[in-house]
Amino acid sequence: MKLYDFDKTIYRKDSTVQFYKFCLRKKPSLARYWILQLWAFGMYLLGIWDKTKMKEKFYVFLRALKDVGGLVAEFWTREEKNINGWFFRERGEEDVVVSASPEFLLAPVCAKLGVRLIASRVDEKTGKYTGRNCYGEEKVARLREAGILSAEAAFSDSLSDAPMLRLAERAYIVKGEELTELSCYKRGLISKAKHEFFSREFFQFLCVGVINAANGTLFGWLFSLILPVNVGFICGYLVAMTIAYFLNTFWIFRKRPTLKKYALFCVSYIPNFIIQNGLVFLLYNLAPLNRVLVFALSALISVPITFLCVKFICFIRKPKEKPHDECEKNSDK
Numbered sequence: 001m002k003l004y005d006f007d008k009t010i011y012r013k014d015s016t017v018q019f020y021k022f023c024l025r026k027k028p029s030l031a032r033y034w035i036l037q038l039w040a041f042g043m044y045l046l047g048i049w050d051k052t053k054m055k056e057k058f059y060v061f062l063r064a065l066k067d068v069g070g071l072v073a074e075f076w077t078r079e080e081k082n083i084n085g086w087f088f089r090e091r092g093e094e095d096v097v098v099s100a101s102p103e104f105l106l107a108p109v110c111a112k113l114g115v116r117l118i119a120s121r122v123d124e125k126t127g128k129y130t131g132r133n134c135y136g137e138e139k140v141a142r143l144r145e146a147g148i149l150s151a152e153a154a155f156s157d158s159l160s161d162a163p164m165l166r167l168a169e170r171a172y173i174v175k176g177e178e179l180t181e182l183s184c185y186k187r188g189l190i191s192k193a194k195h196e197f198f199s200r201e202f203f204q205f206l207c208v209g210v211i212n213a214a215n216g217t218l219f220g221w222l223f224s225l226i227l228p229v230n231v232g233f234i235c236g237y238l239v240a241m242t243i244a245y246f247l248n249t250f251w252i253f254r255k256r257p258t259l260k261k262y263a264l265f266c267v268s269y270i271p272n273f274i275i276q277n278g279l280v281f282l283l284y285n286l287a288p289l290n291r292v293l294v295f296a297l298s299a300l301i302s303v304p305i306t307f308l309c310v311k312f313i314c315f316i317r318k319p320k321e322k323p324h325d326e327c328e329k330n331s332d333k
Helices: 015-026 028-045 051-064 068-082 085-090 103-113 137-145 159-165 189-197 200-224 229-252 259-268 270-285 291-301 303-315 325-332
Strands: 002-004 096-102 116-120 151-156 168-175 178-181
Touching (some): 015 028, 015 096, 015 103, 028 051, 028 200, 096 137, 103 116, 116 137, 137 159, 151 159, 159 168, 189 303, 200 291, 229 259, 229 291, 259 270, 259 303, 270 291, 270 303
Parallel strands (some): 002 096, 002 151, 096 116, 151 168
Antiparallel strands (some): 168 178
16 A cells, blocks of 8 residues: 655645636636635734644635535546656555545545545535644544554655655655655755745744844844943844744744753854844944944844754754665665
8 A cells, every 4th residue: 555645746736726726717706815815824824823724714715616516526627637647657456645635626536546535624615624634743643543554655745744654664755757765855955945934934933033123123222322332232132132032932933941942042143143243333333324224134134044043053953864775875876
């Protein structure tokens, strides 16, 4: 038995996105839900709502559709051609597709492909979920619920499916028609950048960065009224950094605050401090710019570098994985 993710693995695109676009072309009035959908996405980015609640609000457009089953059938008549060719070579009789996309959307195509389906339980009339979004660890929970504890092989386009991939004897990362063993897979620079900077964590960090910039500007200005400008900046910086530590701890990374983490957080801010202090020196001492503007610019410019330093020095310190023997052998050829 083999396990497969569906979107961008078996199917070349994201089925939920493509189905929504298909429905929108059929019924442009669905655009009336955009404000609610954007609001839901914003609440998710801020960490207030989880992915299940956010997607439930996204699926509100289903309420305006009269024949969802008919639309799904018509959609797959057009989109079935986008099933990757490697899947037909790998497919077996007992194979299972495990997907975060709605069950009602994937059921027809999976039945035609001859594979069993485990997917998010979404009501096709209301968009309401039964249970959680079938993503990450939830995929493993659903597989165990179905009595599936292991597999011959597993395939996915994303490392977010690592929990499911670990159930298999052989695991593969899929990029179009290319299959790479998980133990040999390495993200490219662009992929790494997308993973880090197009994420909920980075959005929240940007929000903290804005708060930090405001705090640094405010406290820097207040201290500069009684101290030399550069000294006032340093004092304001320290106050703002302490506030930022607690925001990062409780809101973004959701860790327990400790003195060790605070010390590491301070260390991770050293590049930030050097960049900001250098900019203050250049823009204030050497250029005729307003001090408040200087403090704000120096804080905002350093945000991306600070995010990476904070994440990997203070909150997430992953051990390096040793390459698989076969990868080492292949690299010697």
